[in-house]
Amino acid sequence: MQGYNVILVYNMNLDKLLMCKRKKDPYKGLYNLVGGKIELGENGLNAAYRELYEETGISKGDIILKHLMDFKYYYQKCYVEVYVGKLQHNVNLVEEANELFWSDLNHDFFDMSIYAGEGNIGHMIEQVNMYKDIILGE
Structure with missing residues (x-):
């Protein structure tokens, strides 16, 4: 079963969310969160930090990611791990x-x-x- 991740990246003031506009399918032309594939044998959190850095330049020193939830798609034979974090400084x-x-x-x-x-x-x-205080310490 192939693993993927998506990452909700909030700015320091928690009033903006980082998004991308998809250039290819699936979801071509739609707005989406950043993320990507979890490589075989790769830890989910490490994969999230890797994908975040590859797609945005945001490094582990810029943000603390927390595992929010997962989605499992049996008929598509994949799962999605969802992570969230707030930037520690401007990037x-x-x-x-x-x-x-x-x-x-x-x-x-x-x-x-x-x-x-x-x-x-x-x-x-x-x-x-709903859980901002617990998740992001706000």
């Missing part, structure tokens, strides 16, 4: 494949015509909102 983003941008949080992240993931991005953000 200069480095784009790898997709255009990166900071999104305000006042959008309908459940809108599947704009956002990837069949509403999961909205669900993840709501989970963070």
Whole structure:
């Protein structure tokens, strides 16, 4: 079963979320979170830090990631690990494949015509909102 990760990266003020615009399928043209594949034998958290650095230039010294939840897709034979973190300081983003941008949080992240993931991005953000004090220490 192939593993993937997605990472919710909040800015220091917790009022913006890092997103990308997909240039290829799946979800071509839609907004998504950053993330990627977990390599065979790779620890999930290490994979999240690796993918985050490869796609954005954000390093382990810039953010502390916490494991938020997982999704398992039996018919697609894959699973997705979800991580979340708040930047410790300002960073200069480095784009790898997709255009990166900071999104305000006042959008309908459940809108599947704009956002990837069949509403999961909205669900993840709501989970963070519900447990922000515990997850991000706010």
